[in-house]
Amino acid sequence: MNITQEKTGNLNAVVKIKIAPADYTGKVDKAIKDQAKKAQLPGFRKGMVPPAHIKRMYGKSILVEEVNNLLNDTLSNYIAEQKLEILGQPLPAINERDFKWDNTDEFEFDYELGLAPAFDVNISSKDKFTQYVIKADKETLESRIKNIRRSYGKMSNPEVSAEDDVLYTELTELASDGSVLEGGVASTATIRLDQIKDKKILKSLVGLKKDDEVTIDIQKALEDAAILAKALNISEEAASELKSNFKLVVKNVNRLEESDLNQEFFDKLFGEGTVTDEAGFREKITEEVEGMFKQDAERKLSNDIYEDLLKKHTFELPDEFLRRWLKATNEKLTDEELAEGYDDFAKNLKWTLIENKIIKDNSIEIKYEDVVAAAKAKLDAQFRMYSPSPLPEDQLAQYAVQFLQDKENANRTFEEVKALKTFEQIKSIVTLEEKAIDYDKFIELDKK
Structure with missing residues (x-):
């Protein structure tokens, strides 16, 4: 077997794989024998079908399958061994070669690769960002208090x-x-x-x-x-x-x-004796509301960092290859949809490359317990929308495990943890300047 790589541009390459009969004959013969042992054909007892009979009937399809398997394994191993950072998946190049598929062919296949660009992430304490501290305005606070009192009314x-x-x-x-x-x-x-x-x-x-x-x-x-x-x-x-x-x-x-603001109500919400008067109740609700606002402030900070780093890192992508790969892997994607959506796709891909670079350069680990903790926090926040009283820890852990059994939930939560750790690393390097702001002013700012 012979495998070579030819660069066809800064971010493009073609991998050529040549396969001789010696590379695939043994695999084809084994596959034929294995099928002969399992085949049930008229006139033969199970497991007693002669391999020659299987070869006559199914030899070509078995050969095609084994050559495809060999190609996939060879290409995957080559990419791993050469430590090639590719974008998308390899695309088989269209060629005019006409193979006989008679177990004597020498096959040659070409695969186009889109390569990830090499770049450094430049972050320092000279990069300054505003970290907003959002204060609860009277209207939001009164609305939350009203909803809670009605929930227990x-x-x-x-x-x-x-x-x-x-x-x-x-x-x-x-x-x-x-x-x-x-x-x-x-x-x-x-x-x-x-x-x-x-x-x-x-x-x-x-x-x-x-x-x-x-x-x-x-x-x-x-x-x-x-x-x-x-x-x-x-x-x-x-x-x-x-x-x-x-x-x-x-x-x-x-x-x-609305429920009366009495000790029975306070104990139901916060536990016996934790809050004893209306002032303490309002203080607790203010903490809760501003805790929710903190998520809004973190989201804005993350978005500001995201936009700033994308603006600073202007590396190229193998755009033409990626467009063809998107079309090849999404049969229903029209040319119009591709044209309209490609810029957003490329922007998100660039951020993923920056994110992966930060994770790799700083040896950041994403552990299973991190993902479970994130799932628990997400579920806890959802339950607190209906009641300020937290779920028991064992019950919350059980819900988190059930939530993560869904593959889509698990993948989404993993990506959220990955993003969180990336932004934590960035925030540990850049300069953050705190600024207090009322919620209504923040909403106006966030719309800009």
Whole structure:
């Protein structure tokens, strides 16, 4: 066997593999004998089919398979031995050679490679970034307090509806003249008034009593097609095309009363005796809210670093090869989609190369326990959206293991840990300047 490499550009190469009969004959003969032992053919007992008979019937297909296996193994081993850093996968070059496939052929195959560029990551303390410390504004804080108090409150049925109530209703589709549409949509639905953004519609639903009727533009009221589809028990497609007004009849009004700020409430939230008054309660909620804001600040810092390093490191990629590789591996990808999406693909690939370089240069390890810890943190944050009380550690660990059994979840979490460790390394080198900022000002800044 003979394998050679020819550079065809700074970031492109062709690997030529020549295979002689001596390289594949033994593998083909073994495969034929193995198949003869397992074959069940008319006129022969199982395992007693002569290898010559198998060769006559299936010899060519076995030869093709064994040559392909040999090629794949040879190419993979060559790339590993030569320590070639390739992008994408090797692409077989189109050639006009006509092989006989009769066990006497000398085969020659060419594979095109896209090579990763060589570069150094330049980071120092001269690189300065702003690390925002976001403070909870009054509106966000009061909204969080209200939601928590309602979560632990009691349900009541007031006579008249208010803005935060839930209406149990009957909805009936109307014709253009205001009459009930024959064969139209009719459904019972629960409508949360705090989900209605249109102020005029919201006003029409406040102050209603049981059996009151109003006519509303239901699509404008609920806006989201998924919520509308669920309310009317129809498909999202039908919900998005709906134009009719609906008659709404109130069947019941529910209200979730806010829990009193007493010791029983504080103990349920934070454990017995941890908080003893409203001031302590507000302090705890402020810590929780600003802890959530910290994630927003970290996301912005990471994005600022990401954009800065990409701007500083302007190495090239084997773009033409990568475009052909994307087309070869995505049959449904159109030329238009490739043209529109390639720049984003190349940007993400460049960041991956920078990330991998940082990991390699600094011998950063990503351990299984790191991935489990990240999964636990993610699940804990999700549960805390519904209750400030943490899950027991053993239960959280069990959920994390179950979460990571899904391959997609495991891969995504691994990549998140990899990114986190990369940014931690970068932040340990660059200069971070802390700056306090109110949440509303941060949101404005983040939109720019």
